[in-house]
Amino acid sequence: MAKNPQLNANGELKHLLSIEGLPRDIISAILDTAEPFTEVAEREVKKLPLLRGKSVFNLFFENSTRTRTTFEIAAKRLSADVINLNVSTSSTNKGETLLDTVDNLVAMQADMFVVRHASSGAPYLIAQHLESTNRPNVHVVNAGDGRHAHPTQGLLDMYTIRHFKRDFTQLTVAIIGDILHSRVARSQIHALTTLGVPEVRAIGPKTLLPTDVERLGVRVFHDMREGLKGVDVVMMLRLQNERMTGSLLPSPQEYFKFFGLTEEKLALAKPDAIVLHPGPMNRGVEIDSAVADGVQAVILPQVTFGIAVRMAVMSMLARG
């Protein structure tokens, strides 16, 4: 496999595995490609023929109705044939290996795999296997692998920030919450850095920040009020339910007190700061309803842009 498994020999996008390793011009090209797709969504007939006759497999080794739905909609709006495979309940139970499953679907002339897997690196493994079996026309999109990456989420966040703030190079951005266990946070940090954001802040309790988080180029804050001062963009993370009852946190109520985004805390950011959240929200845990439904929240536009970004990625892969 070439040094960068995501790009082909001409430097074009071949797989989307992680924002790490995506050059700035590819990220910008994805955001640019997504822009006209947001208009498609508002048409009477929300269809484009770009993936007509292509077979897209949603290969979900762990259940995520929400993510699967966004990819299914994106693929259908591009006129692809979409096949949903919930592999957790399927032939892997029959003793078949991951790569045998992939080989079989490739033999059925799959054009694209949207892969969700609990293990970090599974989409890489599939991409590598396609490479080594010489299948240049089959593409992989990582839809979340373990704690590692969830690149379309990171990209839709970038789209949203660019839409509302235009110029990345003037921004201070805060990422708040469980950065340790978040597959979203890593993607976000890499994307922001690559796009030239001069200051990225990581805000959270010590138990939920990676020990080496500063090496990613972020400033660390354990005091949310301190960290929010003067920021342009507030990126909230979802607190996983399993963390709330674990030993890392005292209680959801305590968490909300210190790291929940309230109107009072948000007032410390710039007056025109925007608030992002990847969803689904835990209202009253990491975010207060007044903020979630308030004028600074751009959480629903994120969802809309997310469809356009996924259409952009899929159409760029199919074109390549």
Place this chain on the structure above:
Amino acid sequence: MAKNPQLNANGELKHLLSIEGLPRDIISAILDTAEPFTEVAEREVKKLPLLRGKSVFNLFFENSTRTRTTFEIAAKRLSADVINLNVSTSSTNKGETLLDTVDNLVAMQADMFVVRHASSGAPYLIAQHLESTNRPNVHVVNAGDGRHAHPTQGLLDMYTIRHFKRDFTQLTVAIIGDILHSRVARSQIHALTTLGVPEVRAIGPKTLLPTDVERLGVRVFHDMREGLKGVDVVMMLRLQNERMTGSLLPSPQEYFKFFGLTEEKLALAKPDAIVLHPGPMNRGVEIDSAVADGVQAVILPQVTFGIAVRMAVMSMLARG
């Protein structure tokens, strides 16, 4: 929300939530619109482009493969993109509220929600929320909410009766069985009354009739033979399995003896009386196989007309 949440300012259908509150001319318009769709189903190519590029979400908070299938077929025959969401196993488990789920799907440019929910009023809640968030182009179809309503079932029953009997104003109609727990029965009674049926009879054991059923404008019979005399239309209800083992009924065998429709009891109705059943049937409990498969049964035509009625509702909503 306006007084009648189902109609827009021009009096056109905006949501289908319940037959209660639907004006007679809207009910008639649905039945009229359905008529040509029954012919589509007999063509070689059973497709119309009326919902092309529209995204229809089957939002099922309780499982009902049968009902989901009828809506899926109807939407696909209208060329919609259909996304099935079994929400019982999905993000509501992650602590997201019903309305956050709806907001997210609306942000994905949903055009229509077909909603099934165990709680009465959930489809109303969604419609109200769409209203208050100013989403006039997103429509809700109630596919069954708790014990409350199942309006497309009621409408397909009306279509069936009109198809075989033409004039509602000359009919005597008997509804037989577990009216207390039936979401179908209420829809039926309202529809029949609205369409001008002069006599609607409710037949069943005291334990399975609502105490105030006479206020709905029906005549009550506890003796099935008495109630069947001279009727034109026999509408059987399904006996839910959970009733059979509960304290409301002695046993399925006893129930069949008194309220099961046999050829002998059916002979008390008019000779050309038709027999309806919403399915799935419990043969030998509420209906004898000789009747279910007999010449007076119109149970399978009901299913066929049900697809046409659902296509009619969806196309009227999309047009509005």
Place this chain on the structure above:
Amino acid sequence: MAKNPQLNANGELKHLLSIEGLPRDIISAILDTAEPFTEVAEREVKKLPLLRGKSVFNLFFENSTRTRTTFEIAAKRLSADVINLNVSTSSTNKGETLLDTVDNLVAMQADMFVVRHASSGAPYLIAQHLESTNRPNVHVVNAGDGRHAHPTQGLLDMYTIRHFKRDFTQLTVAIIGDILHSRVARSQIHALTTLGVPEVRAIGPKTLLPTDVERLGVRVFHDMREGLKGVDVVMMLRLQNERMTGSLLPSPQEYFKFFGLTEEKLALAKPDAIVLHPGPMNRGVEIDSAVADGVQAVILPQVTFGIAVRMAVMSMLARG
């Protein structure tokens, strides 16, 4: 029902229930029809309009994601509307009979049923019922019934053999493994015999061969090395997990020692012998990875041809 329920009065394919009873010219017609479909799969737009507007129901009474996926892809490439019904979790639980379920789907204007059922004969029962209720335009494809038949698997094997070996009448073919419990093996033996293969060998331990297997026209071998000598085609069977732990076999390791296909054993066959496996493979149980991934294996082409064969069957049924 006519003597051969699979053919109509003109001798054309009406249902595909089993390879038993299919005349040689029908089998050849299916293989011939499949041939151009393998090219469709390599086009940019893998779509043909042959089933446009037709409703294909995947009626799966037992779960098999793999088989369901192959039929779903085949039907979508023919532009059908595909409805997946996992009936094990559905209305049969509500007390509805199999034939009531079928009647309901027919009333929804189903054009084709792809049926998977744990009971031998279920697809026959459905075909017979369609016949007796006079539904000549609704077709049944058996996607596996109990231990009985899995005809599209047998047909894709024949397609594969013909593709690589051209002339059936010169071949020696070995079928190896759990012939007793295999729904595939019976289909294979019948197909090979019908197509004129002069020598079919059944290789396996005594406990996994039917007592009367020789009556099917095969030569029996309990020594795999003996049986492999000079064969042109090696058809491996999957060892079901439940057999491995049962009383019929000592252990998977023992099984592999005696009946697992290794390079060393394969060397006893002709040098240009091909190796087939219906998948999913148990590597290290019935087949060694060196063989599964070796140059003689045609296991992935089988999958590709399987889509084309299913497209051929569906298009021939729809045309009839």
